[in-house]
Amino acid sequence: MTCELQTQPGAAGAARQGSVWDYVSPSRLSLWAKCPLAWRLRYLDGVESPTTPSLFVGKLCHAGLEVFYRHRQRGVTLAAEDVRERLDTIWNEAIDQEGQPFANTEEAAKAKGLTQNLVRAYLDQLPADEPGPLAVEAVFEAPLVDPATGEDLGIPLLGIVDVVFDAAEGPVVVDFKTAASAAEPAEVVHEIQLGSYAYLLRRSLGRTESEVQIRSLVKTRQPRVLVHRYAARTEAHFARLFALLREYVDALDARRFNYRPGWTCASCDFRETHCRQWSG
Template identity: 35%
Template structure:
């Protein structure tokens, strides 16, 4: 018997969720699993929700403007600075993904900080406004079944002259060597996705950090095309992810990172 048209959708069982997570993986899921399996379990299996952090709201608002700016470049109708500001105001007011909890006076300060990041980036023209991108915010995936791995999925912020560009906001000036290491899962994943979907090799990867200092600045870290060693490392990491999910190996990884973890209280109760 079919369910009534207005019946509420049934919640997926934990088994179904785990099966789905074994079929597809993104760089963010993989990174979190390798960072702390219990945190992964809370976020992606139990799907516990937490209030949106102010820093995430700033980052999302900045990203929304850059996305719109790049799409306008792709359409070859570049945005004016005023249009970009209007887009930022609209993005800031959007709380569809959750409303942050602000301290008194914090929201206006952070709102100004976010716009100054956008303004700095656009005025310094780190990507020529009249140069049409290869792709903007493209959802892509790669079938890695022949390697015995899940489908790899992701969204490429920007591809320009075969260079994969990803935007990040940061409170401190990044160290290029450390950034290349800590983001390797993400950058290698993007390279795999690019090659599978274009049949071509990327010219490299660039991380554009918008740094929230008193005087905002943009720091660009460029990396060469993915090496075979990096691809092998990623595939082994994906194997560990798949094996861990199959064993339901969700254990905590206590460390300094726990101080800012949104699941700190839940983790303390784990047994």
């Protein structure tokens, strides 16, 4: 088992590329659970999706918080203005690397202001006694061994965890998300991700998380930050996760990737093109 901690900002985003048998990640498993055909188009056929303005804002919010917490990890607390200045540089670099996802300069300026305000709102609400980060944008990798049966699935799990805090009662695993509304997220929607991160933490560091959190940066007129707390993962959570993982591995073996119509089709990039052309 391994635990690799990236040392350069942004490095985790390109931590691993490889075939579908090299590893399984929470994002790969989640997409396959939503629609195996969409999974095949992205990970086997290599069909790329354009970066949307919303996705771009989310990535840049993550980048700004990564800068802040990497400094915290070294004992330096950046002022909000320092983070904003670094975010300006990261924004321009991202535009150069990924292209312009915005329709015009006015839309780009509005999105940049929103990103800055979201990150500022997050920094403004931080408690003074927040524990120090144990890991920031850390790449964890571990073999998939069922905790209940000892069965090795023969493929590793790889995940990039936003932040792990070293709290007195045990590590706290945190995932940052941007959201359009302040509605409470259904825990089951994020169960694959939260369970995967907890599994990786336990296998890699030999410690059990005290809780897992989703910290939502809400894109309301007045930006808000909501912290959703969930208890440490249970045997039942891992039993469900490994049941899904077995089905995933079986699908890879059988090369069985049917479409799975549902409410998520409304936001699928492949809906009007590849999916419509698919005939089984």
